[in-house]
Amino acid sequence: xxxxxxxxxxxxxxxxxxxxxxxxxxxxxxxxxxxxxxxxxxxxxxxxxxxxxxxxxxxxxxxxxxxxxxxxxxxxxxxxxxxxxxxxxxxxxxxxxxxxxxxxxxxxxxxxxxxxxxxx
Amino acid sequence: xxxxxxxxxxxxxxxxxxxxxxxxxxxxxxxxxxxxxxxxxxxxxxxxxxxxxxxxxxxxxxxxxxxxxxxxxxxxxxxxxxxxxxxxxxxxxxxxxxxxxxxxxxxxxxxxxxxxxxxx
Numbered sequence: 001x002x003x004x005x006x007x008x009x010x011x012x013x014x015x016x017x018x019x020x021x022x023x024x025x026x027x028x029x030x031x032x033x034x035x036x037x038x039x040x041x042x043x044x045x046x047x048x049x050x051x052x053x054x055x056x057x058x059x060x061x062x063x064x065x066x067x068x069x070x071x072x073x074x075x076x077x078x079x080x081x082x083x084x085x086x087x088x089x090x091x092x093x094x095x096x097x098x099x100x101x102x103x104x105x106x107x108x109x110x111x112x113x114x115x116x117x118x119x120x
Numbered sequence: 121x122x123x124x125x126x127x128x129x130x131x132x133x134x135x136x137x138x139x140x141x142x143x144x145x146x147x148x149x150x151x152x153x154x155x156x157x158x159x160x161x162x163x164x165x166x167x168x169x170x171x172x173x174x175x176x177x178x179x180x181x182x183x184x185x186x187x188x189x190x191x192x193x194x195x196x197x198x199x200x201x202x203x204x205x206x207x208x209x210x211x212x213x214x215x216x217x218x219x220x221x222x223x224x225x226x227x228x229x230x231x232x233x234x235x236x237x238x239x240x
Binding site: 106 | 124126128131133140150151154155186193195223224227230238239240
């Protein structure tokens with residue numbers, strides 16, 4: 001049983017956090033049987049936290065958790081902060097496979113195509 | 121003659137700004153004849169600024185400038201800060217049409233599909 005955790009930065013503006021939660025909900029609909037569940041989590045400023053969301057997946061029976069960074073650039077958050085929050089959970093639950101997928105900005109070609117659509 | 125300005129937040133980490141400039145370069149290749157040029161600009165912390173980039177497009181002969189926000193959420197930057205930097209340039213050059221395209225995060229379905237690809 002595989003769960004997906006969409007990780008965003010988190011904002012003081014609750015509407016932005018809600019946008020992320022709605023996107024996670026949309027991913028859940030699109031994922032079909034690939035993921036038993038998809039949830040949103042936040043690096044800071046909003047709940048649930050990354051470790052909290054991972055713990056919740058495990059308690060609900062996940063054998064595999066994929067952490068997906070919803071970030072455009074490969075900065076400190078993607079390179080350091082997210083791995084630092086994931087690693088203790090992996091150490092605590094060695095029977096569960098926890099992986100970090102590439103961040104959104106890494107999908108350069110797809111993003112370039114989307115941007116051109118938006119620009120008309 | 122239509123120019124596209126890809127606007128990112130800007131980072132103290134120069135590699136992140138370079139990622140945006142490379143993306144603008146990629147857009148220029150993909151745009152074909154739709155845009156005479158595509159350049160990157162930054163809301164803060166990096167150069168060129170938004171007004172500086174727009175001015176440069178106009179000096180190079182643009183009759184139309186499309187400003188494309190490279191942002192995931194509809195926060196203060198997208199709602200207020202970018203329009204506030206664009207409006208004085210429009211007032212200064214009424215003969216040029218300057219429009220702001222939807223921000224990247226508004227392309228929900230496309231982003232959801234990209235995220236699922238990244239998650240495998």
